[in-house]
Amino acid sequence: MAHDAPGAVVEAFRAHWARLLALLAGHFRSLDIAEDSLAEAFELAVEHWARDGIPDRPEAWLFTTAKRRGLDRVRRDATLARKLPLLVIDAAAGTDPAGGARPDGFDPDDAAISAIPDERLRLLFTCCHPALALEARTALTLRLVGGLTTPEIARAFLVSEPTMAARLTRAKKKIAAASIPYRVPTEAELPDRLGGVLTVLYLIFTEGHSASSGDALVRRGLCDEAIRLTRVVVELLPDEPDPMALLALLLLHHSRRDARADDTGELVLLPDQDRERWHQTEIAEGVALLEKAAGFGGRATSYLLQAAIAAEHASARRAVDTDWRAITMLYERLERITDSPVVRLNRAVAVAEADGPATALALLADLDERLANYHLLPATRADFLRRMGRLVAAREEYSRALRLAGNSPERAYLARRIAELEPHGHHAEAEDARRSDLS
Numbered sequence: 001m002a003h004d005a006p007g008a009v010v011e012a013f014r015a016h017w018a019r020l021l022a023l024l025a026g027h028f029r030s031l032d033i034a035e036d037s038l039a040e041a042f043e044l045a046v047e048h049w050a051r052d053g054i055p056d057r058p059e060a061w062l063f064t065t066a067k068r069r070g071l072d073r074v075r076r077d078a079t080l081a082r083k084l085p086l087l088v089i090d091a092a093a094g095t096d097p098a099g100g101a102r103p104d105g106f107d108p109d110d111a112a113i114s115a116i117p118d119e120r121l122r123l124l125f126t127c128c129h130p131a132l133a134l135e136a137r138t139a140l141t142l143r144l145v146g147g148l149t150t151p152e153i154a155r156a157f158l159v160s161e162p163t164m165a166a167r168l169t170r171a172k173k174k175i176a177a178a179s180i181p182y183r184v185p186t187e188a189e190l191p192d193r194l195g196g197v198l199t200v201l202y203l204i205f206t207e208g209h210s211a212s213s214g215d216a217l218v219r220r221g222l223c224d225e226a227i228r229l230t231r232v233v234v235e236l237l238p239d240e241p242d243p244m245a246l247l248a249l250l251l252l253h254h255s256r257r258d259a260r261a262d263d264t265g266e267l268v269l270l271p272d273q274d275r276e277r278w279h280q281t282e283i284a285e286g287v288a289l290l291e292k293a294a295g296f297g298g299r300a301t302s303y304l305l306q307a308a309i310a311a312e313h314a315s316a317r318r319a320v321d322t323d324w325r326a327i328t329m330l331y332e333r334l335e336r337i338t339d340s341p342v343v344r345l346n347r348a349v350a351v352a353e354a355d356g357p358a359t360a361l362a363l364l365a366d367l368d369e370r371l372a373n374y375h376l377l378p379a380t381r382a383d384f385l386r387r388m389g390r391l392v393a394a395r396e397e398y399s400r401a402l403r404l405a406g407n408s409p410e411r412a413y414l415a416r417r418i419a420e421l422e423p424h425g426h427h428a429e430a431e432d433a434r435r436s437d438l439s
Contacts, residue, residue: 005049008058013042016059017147018232020066022119026182028070031144031172037070038062120145121236122182124229128196131178136171138200143168145232146204146225194237198246198303201230205250210407217261217409223254234289244293245303251286252310255279267413271319283314305334324354341370345380357384375404379414386421395421 017038024034041062055061127140139157142148154164174180185193208222227250233243259273290307294300300308309330316322331347334340344363352360361384364377371377382397395418402414 005054006046008049008054009042009045012045012058012062013147014228016062017042018123018145018229019120020059020063021144021147022123023063024066024070025123025144026119027067028074031175033070033073034066035144037066037073040069041066120232124197124233125185125193126175126180126182128193128200129175129178129180130192130196131180132171132174134199134203136167136174137196138203139164139168140171141200141229142204142225145229148221148225152221194240194242197233198230198242201226201233202246202250202303204229205253209253210410212406215265215408217265217267217407218257220257223250223257226250227254241293241296241298242301242303244289245301245307248286248289248293249303249307249310251282251289252307252314255282255286255314261409265409267409270313275317278314286314287311300333300337302334302338305330305337309334322353324350328354341367342374345371345374345377348384349380352384352387357387360384361388373404375401375406375410375414377401378404382417386417391421 021034021038024038025031028034028037044065045058045062049055049058124141124145127144128137132140135157139153142153143150150165150168151161153168154161157164159167205223205226208219208224208226211217211219227247230243230247230250233240234247237243255278256270256273258279259275259277260268262268286307290304290311293304293307309327312323312327312330328347328350331343331350335343335347344367348360348363351363361381364381364384367377378397379401382394382401385391385394385397398414398418398421402411402418405411405414
């Protein structure tokens with residue numbers, strides 16, 4: 001029905017943007033032409049579908065319209081073929097941008113838009129080539145594969161829209177300058193390239209799961225995009241265990257989203273969350289993916305171990321049922337293979353629950369330089385000190401964490417902790433002095 005046109009356009013955008021963009025990029029050999037043409041097609045869809053009705057195959061209508069717009073642009077610029085393309089295409093997969101057939105016989109106008117997954121994979125791996133800086137990989141993936149607007153990406157990176165637009169342009173030019181081929185990597189290249197893709201998706205989710213700034217604890221749109229794109233990688237590489245493990249990890253973390261803040265937006269720590277609000281369907285899917293990934297054998301990777309930790313939390317019906325010994329051992333294995341200071345910090349949290357805060361505090365001793373600007377280090381240290389009764393020291397660490405934190409719910413939580421310790425000032429100072437004498 002015509003009155004459903006705006007909703008149909010939004011649904012088509014979410015379902016088909018990445019696939020259509022990838023196919024158009026392969027056809028025109030230009031990210032700019034592909035992106036601009038597809039954006040115009042979606043704009044036209046709002047008007048045409050409202051007037052003429054929603055087509056039976058929205059994705060085919062969008063592709064045909066975008067291709068026509070792209071061809072119009074090519075014809076307006078007679079010198080395009082002599083310009084350096086923004087996307088390098090393998091000769092074996094070349095395309096005549098004026099509309100000629102591809103040498104491999106592939107006709108993107110035939111009924112097989114089902115052939116697009118290979119193009120999506122090429123686009124993902126092109127965006128995440130190791131020749132690009134990690135920040136550029138993330139931004140390009142969000143823009144071209146995730147379909148986020150430049151202003152949305154600029155807000156995620158805390159920069160102005162012109163700055164982000166310039167970064168995206170430089171990244172696309174770097175693809176051309178470095179002669180990065182638009183293709184699925186060879187088997188020898190896959191480990192480096194796949195690792196980059198998964199790292200970018202993990203970082204996108206991390207920013208969404210615990211926003212680095214702003215008034216909301218969770219940027220749900222970023223979480224949803226990361227999960228959706230990870231599903232694409234799992235779909236296109238069904239025999240690779242790491243994408244499955246990453247998808248399991250993201251689903252298990254995201255399943256707790258509705259319990260992580262109360263009705264006023266205040267932060268709710270994991271032990272205090274209402275587990276009835278956790279999404280059990282996502283937990284079940286995450287656990288099943290974890291088991292499937294583990295069934296491939298081989299070494300336990302970072303994503304597999306992190307997903308196993310998340311599954312331990314998800315399987316505990318009450319906070320007191322959490323198997324902290326198992327989680328501690330998993331973090332020990334994870335730290336051995338990553339040498340990550342953040343993993344050490346998380347391991348310390350698990351040790352505090354299993355063996356007490358004093359033992360855990362010792363694990364944080366050498367992390368200050370490596371996590372100098374990470375607010376969760378002083379926040380965690382403050383929690384250990386508070387539980388040990390060292391209230392003045394705890395208050396100082398909470399204050400340090402507050403200075404570093406950028407997210408409003410986390411800042412409110414830290415300020416509340418500081419306020420709770422204020423009435424105990426004199427007693428706390430005496431207690432700290434006594435403990436100092438004994439040490």
